[in-house]
Amino acid sequence: DTGVSQDPRHKITKRGQNVTFRCDPISEHNRLYWYRQTLGQGPEFLTYFQNEAQLEKSRLLSDRFSAERPKGSFSTLEIQRTEQGDSAMYLCASSSTSAVPGLALVNEQFFGPGTRLTVL
């Protein structure tokens, strides 16, 4: 496993269309996160899964956004009725929750290359 992968890498769509992105995490990681990043800003948390359960969703997230992780492996993020303000880089990350005895729980997140969305 070479890391987190995302597909597509780039997506251009017209306002009002629906788009779906896919993320494949590192295989042994049970947590999967979605973030959004705009130019000059840090990533903004959208939602996260532990296995197949969606445990948290940002209050800033419109109901046009939905995410799934049906089998606890890959995840999809769908945006319905896209708006120009949705244009951003959508980043996926994964982490484990396993503890190493005697060590602090770092559980750093590993990021994928992102999907750059442009809404015209």
Next chain:
Amino acid sequence: GQNIDQPTEMTATEGAIVQINCTYQTSGFNGLFWYQQHAGEAPTFLSYNVLDGLEEKGRFSSFLSRSKGYSYLLLKELQMKDSASYLCAVRPSSNTGKLIFGQGTTLQVKP
């Protein structure tokens, strides 16, 4: 609310030392992370602090003071390839794992 502040831009000279500061005010604290992000690429993990003090990893060190809500990333012997954005992020809870990021500090290393 959640607030993480870091300078927007910094410039330094090749071979020098640079310190990037980060202050945070969050509803909880379960660790502070530093990530490096080259333009057009994904963030990559640099360091983690959960207890007060200094963590050293080669040319990179990170410091944390929880009472002051303050951290810094120290980069020594700067190289041109260190030109990137440096992101400070706080994990507010061990239960969630989500990270709250600052806006990032763009570091330009000049010859």
